[in-house]
Amino acid sequence: MPVTSTVERPDGAPEGDALPINELFVSLQGEGTLAGVPSVFVRTSGCNLRCWFCDSYHTSWEPTHAWMDLDAIVEEIQEYDADHVVLTGGEPLVHESSQDLLRRLGELGYHTTVETNGTIVPDADVPIALASVSPKLASSTPVQERDPKGDGEWAERHEQRRIDVGALATFAERYDRQFKFVVTGPEDMDEIESLLAEIRAGADVDIPDTDVLLMPEGQTRERLAETRNVVADLALEYGYRYTPRLHVDLWNDAPET
Numbered sequence: 001m002p003v004t005s006t007v008e009r010p011d012g013a014p015e016g017d018a019l020p021i022n023e024l025f026v027s028l029q030g031e032g033t034l035a036g037v038p039s040v041f042v043r044t045s046g047c048n049l050r051c052w053f054c055d056s057y058h059t060s061w062e063p064t065h066a067w068m069d070l071d072a073i074v075e076e077i078q079e080y081d082a083d084h085v086v087l088t089g090g091e092p093l094v095h096e097s098s099q100d101l102l103r104r105l106g107e108l109g110y111h112t113t114v115e116t117n118g119t120i121v122p123d124a125d126v127p128i129a130l131a132s133v134s135p136k137l138a139s140s141t142p143v144q145e146r147d148p149k150g151d152g153e154w155a156e157r158h159e160q161r162r163i164d165v166g167a168l169a170t171f172a173e174r175y176d177r178q179f180k181f182v183v184t185g186p187e188d189m190d191e192i193e194s195l196l197a198e199i200r201a202g203a204d205v206d207i208p209d210t211d212v213l214l215m216p217e218g219q220t221r222e223r224l225a226e227t228r229n230v231v232a233d234l235a236l237e238y239g240y241r242y243t244p245r246l247h248v249d250l251w252n253d254a255p256e257t
């Protein structure tokens with residue numbers, strides 16, 4: 001599948017294998033089944049979606065980055081004393097070079113997690129230890145009233161692109177994975193249930209409820225204080241997992257955390 005980057009490659013970008021990097025830092029994995037594990041985060045810039053709530057605004061709505069070649073990225077990762085690497089964004093899989101980075105990290109023995117919206121499937125040979133797939137629900141769509149830019153310009157494109165059941169089923173079949181839904185309230189549950197039914201019908205592997213995580217929407221402690229208990233109760237009611245957002249609890253989602 002051709003992969004197109006939404007980030008322009010400006011004059012002066014390095015030749016060959018390189019990625020637009022928004023930030024590269026070490027922290028505790030804040031979300032999902034590996035929450036609490038010290039990890040190096042590589043955050044690429046550029047996304048094919050525009051969630052109104054995106055907590056990485058400068059990789060999606062207003063991308064900023066420095067181009068780094070893969071050698072420099074790997075060298076910087078190796079400077080940290082961590083064996084887990086989280087490749088995130090933006091949407092890391094819009095970039096062909098993300099696949100090469102994953103191949104190199106796999107060869108070096110790193111445990112790799114890819115944080116992805118699940119719309120772009122990598123080549124079959126790309127090693128991913130944990131596919132952390134966060135399919136985007138209707139409640140993520142940047143309709144005019146919720147658009148951070150106020151014009152609703154992205155709503156239609158976002159709506160068309162946000163779900164590809166075939167792609168989600170392929171992630172389920174190929175990798176150890178978690179499906180991590182951002183939940184804004186009880187209204188999201190019908191869509192989660194019907195989407196899971198479609199993925200399960202399309203995938204020839206089992207997807208146990210323990211691979212389904214509900215994550216409260218919130219970029220700040222204040223917002224999480226409103227959402228976390230609602231979402232925890234929904235996890236109990238529906239029998240799915242709850243995941244905290246440790247980096248928000250601990251550091252209020254400051255840059256490089």
Ligand SMILES: C[S@@+](CC[C@H](N)C(=O)[O-])C[C@H]1O[C@@H](n2cnc3c(N)ncnc32)[C@H](O)[C@@H]1O
Binds near residue numbers: 055
């Ligand atoms: C910034 S995204 C980057 C990876 C990929 N584009 C995606 O959406 O999965 C990283 C994770 O943060 C989640 N996320 C983004 N904004 C959020 C918010 N306001 N509250 C809760 N989770 C959020 C995403 O759903 C995803 O699981």
Ligand SMILES: Nc1nc2[nH]cc(C(=O)O)c2c(=O)[nH]1
Binds near residue numbers: 056247
């Ligand atoms: N600590 C921490 N954990 C995270 N897990 C997923 C993140 C992401 O932005 O993809 C993230 C993040 O930004 N920080």
Ligand code: SF4
Binds near residue numbers: 051
């Ligand atoms: S898909 Fe991920 S990076 Fe893209 S806008 Fe949504 S949360 Fe942000």
Ligand SMILES: [Mg+2]
Binds near residue numbers: 055056
């Ligand atoms: Mg984050």
